[in-house]
Amino acid sequence: MTPNVTQSDIEIIDLSKIFGSGDEAFKAVDHISVHIPDNEFFTLLGPSGCGKTTLLRLIAGFEQPSSGWIKLGGQDITALSPNHRPVNTVFQSYALFPHMSVADNVGFGLRMLGQSRRQIQHTVSEMLALVEMESLASRRPAQISGGQQQRVALARALAPRPRVLLLDEPLSALDLKLRKTMQTELKRLQAETGITFVFVTHDQQEALTLSDQIAVMHNGQILQVGTPQGIYNHPAERFVADFIGDSNFLSATVVQTNGHSAQVQLRSGAAIRASLPSTLAAAVGSSVTVVVRPEQATLADQGVLQGTLEQSLYFGTDTQMQIRLADGELFNLRRQNTIGQPALPAPGAAVQIAIAEGAAQVVRH
Amino acid sequence: MRALNHWATLSRWVLCTPALLILLLAASGPLLIVLVYSFLSPGAYGGVVWQFSTEGWFRVFFSRDIFDGSVAPAQAHLQIFWRSVRLALLTTFFAALLGFPTAWFIATRPAGTRELWLFLVTIPFWTNLVIRTFAIQEVIRNQGLINSALLNSGLINQPIQMLYTDFAILVGMTYVFLPLMVLPLYASMEKLDGRLLEAAYDLYASRARVLWHVIVPLVKPGFIAGSILVFIPAIGAYVTPRILGGGRNLMLGNLIELQFGQGRNWPLGAALALTLLVIVLVALLIYIRLVMRDPERDHG
Ligand SMILES: Nc1ncnc2c1ncn2[C@@H]1O[C@H](COP(=O)(O)OP(=O)(O)O)[C@@H](O)[C@H]1O
Ligand SMILES: [Mg+2]
Numbered sequence: 317m318t319p320n321v322t323q324s325d326i327e328i329i330d331l332s333k334i335f336g337s338g339d340e341a342f343k344a345v346d347h348i349s350v351h352i353p354d355n356e357f358f359t360l361l362g363p364s365g366c367g368k369t370t371l372l373r374l375i376a377g378f379e380q381p382s383s384g385w386i387k388l389g390g391q392d393i394t395a396l397s398p399n400h401r402p403v404n405t406v407f408q409s410y411a412l413f414p415h416m417s418v419a420d421n422v423g424f425g426l427r428m429l430g431q432s433r434r435q436i437q438h439t440v441s442e443m444l445a446l447v448e449m450e451s452l453a454s455r456r457p458a459q460i461s462g463g464q465q466q467r468v469a470l471a472r473a474l475a476p477r478p479r480v481l482l483l484d485e486p487l488s489a490l491d492l493k494l495r496k497t498m499q500t501e502l503k504r505l506q507a508e509t510g511i512t513f514v515f516v517t518h519d520q521q522e523a524l525t526l527s528d529q530i531a532v533m534h535n536g537q538i539l540q541v542g543t544p545q546g547i548y549n550h551p552a553e554r555f556v557a558d559f560i561g562d563s564n565f566l567s568a569t570v571v572q573t574n575g576h577s578a579q580v581q582l583r584s585g586a587a588i589r590a591s592l593p594s595t596l597a598a599a600v601g602s603s604v605t606v607v608v609r610p611e612q613a614t615l616a617d618q619g620v621l622q623g624t625l626e627q628s629l630y631f632g633t634d635t636q637m638q639i640r641l642a643d644g645e646l647f648n649l650r651r652q653n654t655i656g657q658p659a660l661p662a663p664g665a666a667v668q669i670a671i672a673e674g675a676a677q678v679v680r681h
Numbered sequence: 682m683r684a685l686n687h688w689a690t691l692s693r694w695v696l697c698t699p700a701l702l703i704l705l706l707a708a709s710g711p712l713l714i715v716l717v718y719s720f721l722s723p724g725a726y727g728g729v730v731w732q733f734s735t736e737g738w739f740r741v742f743f744s745r746d747i748f749d750g751s752v753a754p755a756q757a758h759l760q761i762f763w764r765s766v767r768l769a770l771l772t773t774f775f776a777a778l779l780g781f782p783t784a785w786f787i788a789t790r791p792a793g794t795r796e797l798w799l800f801l802v803t804i805p806f807w808t809n810l811v812i813r814t815f816a817i818q819e820v821i822r823n824q825g826l827i828n829s830a831l832l833n834s835g836l837i838n839q840p841i842q843m844l845y846t847d848f849a850i851l852v853g854m855t856y857v858f859l860p861l862m863v864l865p866l867y868a869s870m871e872k873l874d875g876r877l878l879e880a881a882y883d884l885y886a887s888r889a890r891v892l893w894h895v896i897v898p899l900v901k902p903g904f905i906a907g908s909i910l911v912f913i914p915a916i917g918a919y920v921t922p923r924i925l926g927g928g929r930n931l932m933l934g935n936l937i938e939l940q941f942g943q944g945r946n947w948p949l950g951a952a953l954a955l956t957l958l959v960i961v962l963v964a965l966l967i968y969i970r971l972v973m974r975d976p977e978r979d980h981g
Binding site for chain 2: 376377378397398399400403404405407409411412413414415424425428429472473476
């Protein structure tokens with residue numbers, strides 16, 4: 317019934333989804349190609365409306381692509397209906413069957429696959445144990461809390477042992493504390509089951525914490541794929557740097573390049589070394605944007621940027637300083653708070669900013 | 682606090698008084714009269730004579746030979762009871778069978794056009810029941826639409842006798858009561874969360890099994906409401922069986938009407954009416970017991 321694949325990597329090839337037609341046509345997914353490796357926690361990250369859900373629904377089979385292919389373990393599954401794909405979904409709203417008990421919800425997929433009663437019972441109790449819901453097995457979904465419903469939805473999707481688990485913002489309805497707990501839980505479940513997780517979120521923090529790899533989406537396209545560190549430290553696009561973490565954007569001119577890094581001159585006149593994304597060719601003399609993360613800059617006696625401290629905001633673990641640069645731009649700087657640090661300059665004081673070696677990054681506009 | 686509650690309760694009762702009065706006068710009053718009449722004696726020209734008698738009730742179930750006074754079960758009555766129950770059940774069944782896809786069709790139209798479809802479903806209500814029933818008669822009688830078409834096409838040589846059969850009554854009642862099934866079914870389908878269907882489809886259910894394991898159980902309240910709304914008027918129907926059954930295939934409604942009219946036996950008519958009420962109540966009780974059983978309990 318389901319294709320017999322041993323590898324569970326997903327290959328998405330030039331996939332597009334257009335809603336509507338004529339003047340109303342809207343490209344929700346725009347020529348996406350991406351490889352999602354086996355046994356990975358892979359996150360689709362992007363702002364609301366960028367096409368994450370649509371991409372996930374294409375993988376699940378709820379939507380048919382306008383063009384392109386989806387392969388699972390090397391096998392083309394583009395034309396298969398959802399009930400023939402070894403892929404299960406955890407819905408944002410959980411979508412638990414209200415007329416069935418927790419145990420019957422978890423066993424639903426197994427029943428549909430025609431497994432024996434004993435086998436189903438065994439797997440259901442195993443799954444309920446996995447998400448720590450054994451004691452509520454006979455309850456109805458309406459009789460358990462949102463966090464518990466979330467666990468049941470997970471167990472239900474995991475029970476048939478899918479090759480791939482799709483999760484569409486599964487934690488967004490939970491309160492902050494529960495969300496943190498469930499994040500750990502998800503990470504553990506992925507490691508324990510070895511199932512490829514494709515996780516959708518618009519929460520960059522969540523993406524950084526959980527993922528093996530992140531694909532950053534914008535306007536139906538994937539802008540960059542990489543590890544959390546790779547994406548955070550070396551954003552290739554201005555949008556990526558802006559969306560993930562806080563960023564300072566500095567205008568600069570390329571002085572010299574050597575493949576993966578460039579010497580750039582800032583408006584202050586100082587020259588610094590900045591990493592160059594492999595996808596970006598910056599000619600000498602061209603103007604570029606350089607990203608510097610606030611925590612990668614420090615106050616110094618002799619810096620590369622000059623400005624005036626406007627205000628300091630105390631956050632407990634760190635302090636954020638807003639500095640007005642000589643060219644009028646605002647620069648954010650973050651300092652870890654430790655005991656015995658030198659006191660901060662008073663607002664209005666003239667300061668110099670140093671940028672850590674290797675911390676500057678050229679990005680595409 | 683207590684005083685406030687007291688006031689709230691009191692004002693609630695006061696506000697309910699008109700409704701309660703209407704219920705008392707319009708529902709319980711006539712019922713009481715029927716109950717009393719069923720224990721009186723028939724007048725020679727209709728009406729009742731104020732003299733206690735159980736003859737009305739006796740005649741519901743037994744007939745007395747007019748010559749030798751011997752008693753036998755009232756075969757004709759029992760047959761009519763059975764026909765009424767059977768036809769009402771079949772009507773409910775076919776209304777559900779036709780109503781389900783109809784309601785599903787309407788519920789899956791884009792928002793904004795559903796109202797139009799619902800409106801179309803209610804259009805038959807604008808025409809008098811008698812006229813609609815005669816229209817059906819035109820369609821199914823021996824020289825009617827269906828038979829002429831079949832005869833002309835050479836598929837049959839003899840017209841098929843459809844009018845004045847139980848089949849005709851069934852067709853007529855299903856047609857008349859279908860909207861009463863469609864509307865509550867639609868109401869529960871409209872509330873159905875489409876993501877539940879996707880979830881089932883995602884969990885390896887075929888379309889047929891999504892229908893059986895998710896849609897049907899979730900629209901059960903609509904089924905229950907629709908079945909009750911169809912069954913009750915169907916078992917007591919008398920216009921449709923009279924026109925389409927041709928006075929040969931009586932149903933309970935016709936039998937009751939007969940006692941108050943030509944039969945001039947009001948106590949028997951009253952007793953029959955109460956029997957109908959009991960049948961409906963018993964049927965409802967059985968039905969509710971059946972549908973309230975948990976369907977997800979007994980599958981493996
Ligand atoms: N069925 C649909 N018909 C028309 N437009 C749609 C449909 N589904 C999604 N869209 C549009 O596609 C875009 C991407 O939607 P979605 O994939 O849900 O974004 P995300 O999950 O990233 O918030 C949105 O602009 C949305 O309005
Ligand atoms: Mg979404």
